[in-house]
Amino acid sequence: MNNLVLTEDEKDVLQELMNIAYGSATAVVADMLEAFASLSIPNIKIMTTEELFKTFAALKNSSYFFSTQAFSGEFNGESAFFINEESANNLAKHLELESRDDLDDAILELTNVLTSSLTTKLAQEMETEVSFSLPNILKVPLEEIEDVVTFQLYSQVIVIDTDLNFEDQKINGKIFILTKDESISWLKTKLNTILEQLL
Amino acid sequence: MAQNEAQHNFRTTSLEKKIVSAIDNGIIILDSDLVIHHYNKWMEIHTHIKEKDALGKKLTELFDTIKEKTLLRKVKTALRMQTPTFYTATTSHYLIPIKTNQIKNSFFSYMQQDVSIVPFDAQNQLVVLILTDQTNMANINALLNAHVAKIKELNEQLMREKELTEMQHKQLLANSRSAAMGEMISMIAHQWRQPLSLITTLLTNIKIKKELQTLDEANMESSLGKIENTVKYLSDTINDFRDYFKPNKVKSDLKLSELFNKSIFFLKDEMNQYNIEYTINIDKQLSIKTYKNELLQSIINIIKNSIDAFKNSDIEDKKIEVSIQEFTYHISIIIEDNAGGIDESILEKIFEPYFSTKNKNGTGLGLYMCKVIIYEHLHGEISITSENNGTKVAIKLPKKI
Numbered sequence: 340m341n342n343l344v345l346t347e348d349e350k351d352v353l354q355e356l357m358n359i360a361y362g363s364a365t366a367v368v369a370d371m372l373e374a375f376a377s378l379s380i381p382n383i384k385i386m387t388t389e390e391l392f393k394t395f396a397a398l399k400n401s402s403y404f405f406s407t408q409a410f411s412g413e414f415n416g417e418s419a420f421f422i423n424e425e426s427a428n429n430l431a432k433h434l435e436l437e438s439r440d441d442l443d444d445a446i447l448e449l450t451n452v453l454t455s456s457l458t459t460k461l462a463q464e465m466e467t468e469v470s471f472s473l474p475n476i477l478k479v480p481l482e483e484i485e486d487v488v489t490f491q492l493y494s495q496v497i498v499i500d501t502d503l504n505f506e507d508q509k510i511n512g513k514i515f516i517l518t519k520d521e522s523i524s525w526l527k528t529k530l531n532t533i534l535e536q537l538l
Numbered sequence: 539m540a541q542n543e544a545q546h547n548f549r550t551t552s553l554e555k556k557i558v559s560a561i562d563n564g565i566i567i568l569d570s571d572l573v574i575h576h577y578n579k580w581m582e583i584h585t586h587i588k589e590k591d592a593l594g595k596k597l598t599e600l601f602d603t604i605k606e607k608t609l610l611r612k613v614k615t616a617l618r619m620q621t622p623t624f625y626t627a628t629t630s631h632y633l634i635p636i637k638t639n640q641i642k643n644s645f646f647s648y649m650q651q652d653v654s655i656v657p658f659d660a661q662n663q664l665v666v667l668i669l670t671d672q673t674n675m676a677n678i679n680a681l682l683n684a685h686v687a688k689i690k691e692l693n694e695q696l697m698r699e700k701e702l703t704e705m706q707h708k709q710l711l712a713n714s715r716s717a718a719m720g721e722m723i724s725m726i727a728h729q730w731r732q733p734l735s736l737i738t739t740l741l742t743n744i745k746i747k748k749e750l751q752t753l754d755e756a757n758m759e760s761s762l763g764k765i766e767n768t769v770k771y772l773s774d775t776i777n778d779f780r781d782y783f784k785p786n787k788v789k790s791d792l793k794l795s796e797l798f799n800k801s802i803f804f805l806k807d808e809m810n811q812y813n814i815e816y817t818i819n820i821d822k823q824l825s826i827k828t829y830k831n832e833l834l835q836s837i838i839n840i841i842k843n844s845i846d847a848f849k850n851s852d853i854e855d856k857k858i859e860v861s862i863q864e865f866t867y868h869i870s871i872i873i874e875d876n877a878g879g880i881d882e883s884i885l886e887k888i889f890e891p892y893f894s895t896k897n898k899n900g901t902g903l904g905l906y907m908c909k910v911i912i913y914e915h916l917h918g919e920i921s922i923t924s925e926n927n928g929t930k931v932a933i934k935l936p937k938k939i
């Protein structure tokens with residue numbers, strides 16, 4: 340569907356909004372972890388689900404923790420957070436965690452923090468509200484991720500992908516914000532209103 | 539005091555108060571030092587602690603299993619971000635230890651909880667903890683996981699067994715083939731006995747004549763000619779056998795009368811040797827479309843069994859009778875003998891691989907192979923019955939496969 344493709348202008352606006360959002364997310368994450376954290380400038384792409392799987396596949400050469408969190412509202416979708424084992428272990432060390440469950444919990448917290456700070460800010464700028472479901476760790480091996488039903492609901496996804504880095508901590512992760520067709524068209528309308536105000 | 543203020547803020551309407559106490563969730567209001575500012579009815583009931591005893595205390599004081607550092611972090615993050623933070627039942631299991639005494643949720647001895655920490659009052663740095671009982675769900679999950687694991691295990695077992703039977707099946711077929719080969723060699727030996735002795739005779743004659751110096755050109759010519767013909771016959775039989783004993787890849791139109799002639803050609807020496815009378819009742823033109831060599835091998839196996847059965851018997855008029863009938867979509871082949879029949883007690887077993895009553899002379903693979911060929915390759919049926927001291931083999935084949 341052609342009307343689901345973002346124009347260059349629309350992409351620019353979205354990028355601007357994301358830049359604002361990731362700035363505040365960085366601060367919150369740094370606060371939570373009591374360490375200096377940085378997020379890379381988010382990279383915005385619209386891709387088909389197959390392309391997304393390819394992107395996921397590229398991540399799977401090392402073993403990963405993978406968590407997701409759904410958000411709802413006019414702007415709705417799901418976020419997917421990847422963190423590799425080494426980073427997860429460093430995170431555990433940094434937070435002085437004792438068990439695997441504690442580590443899972445910390446990863447979920449990170450997922451929640453990243454998802455909500457990114458999307459809340461984005462929603463605010465677009466004058467809407469989002470609410471968040473509980474995040475969960477997917478215990479699915481990455482090879483089988485294509486079978487995960489939720490992903491098959493997405494024909495097209497907006498992928499907002501950013502790397503999380505704690506330079507001295509050697510912790511990095513990758514978060515994808517995924518939204519589907521109806522949200523994409525809602526987003527387009529919103530982006531255009533913002534665009535018109537700018538002109 | 540700040541505590542009273544917060545309570546006042548919170549209890550603005552009696553409607554909200556009623557909802558909060560009636561709701562099927564645990565609700566606790568905490569400040570950023572984890573001090574309790576509200577403790578709803580649900581909490582009172584489930585923890586056996588009254589609100590009046592909880593107010594003003596730190597939550598970690600009431601429940602020393604709570605990891606203070608983690609809770610503080612979550613509360614601070616919620617307040618800082620102004621969006622909820624969570625504990626999930628799947629990873630954290632529970633925040634507030636509440637014993638469950640339910641038989642149905644047998645996996646867990648403590649209530650499994652999802653906890654949302656929702657920013658409530660930014661100015662006073664208050665958050666609401668909302669506890670949801672997820673024990674049922676967690677229990678179902680645990681059950682499901684146990685089942686999934688079991689199913690995976692069973693599935694793997696099934697796959698292994700399937701592989702094994704497939705291997706056994708292949709091995710059996712390979713064995714059947716070498717058994718068929720063995721039978722073929724013994725049949726060739728039969729076929730060759732006569733022509734070989736003819737050649738020996740001719741050669742001996744030539745030798746004697748040469749000794750006696752009576753060997754002339756014409757003599758030599760005619761003997762060599764006979765030898766040549768016989769050798770050709772020998773190589774023809776080899777070719778015949780070879781052609782007929784490799785499986786067909788394509789099905790062909792097949793005249794049944796010719797097929798039976800061919801089978802008898804391979805077996806006639808032995809039938810003559812034991813004085814067996816062979817008759818066939820068939821429409822000479824009747825033909826079907828099928829795999830020729832597979833059917834031929836089955837027929838030979840069956841007639842060979844009849845011949846074998848006559849070997850140790852003193853029956854007077856030994857007979858093998860074949861009759862073939864045509865129906866709309868199929869044909870039926872009946873092969874009958876009067877060689878004594880098959881004992882009721884073993885009738886069930888004769889199609890089993892390696893079942894034989896012939897000691898070293900039988901492989902027990904003949905009928906097994908017939909069954910595999912007829913059912914799996916030719917899409918037909920085979921059954922064997924025995925009465926009146928005779929055996930009756932009935933084969934049903936589709937006219938076309």
Ligand SMILES: Nc1ncnc2c1ncn2[C@@H]1O[C@H](COP(=O)(O)OP(=O)(O)O)[C@@H](O)[C@H]1O
Pocket residue numbers: 839843844847875877878879880888889893894895896899900901902903904905906929
């Ligand atoms: N026409 C028959 N008359 C009597 N017994 C038979 C006949 N055909 C088969 N059988 C019995 O069935 C058994 C199995 O036959 P088969 O599978 O061909 O193996 P084999 O011929 O090597 O013994 C034979 O050993 C024999 O006991």
Ligand SMILES: [Mg+2]
Pocket residue numbers: 839842843902903904905
């Ligand atoms: Mg046999």
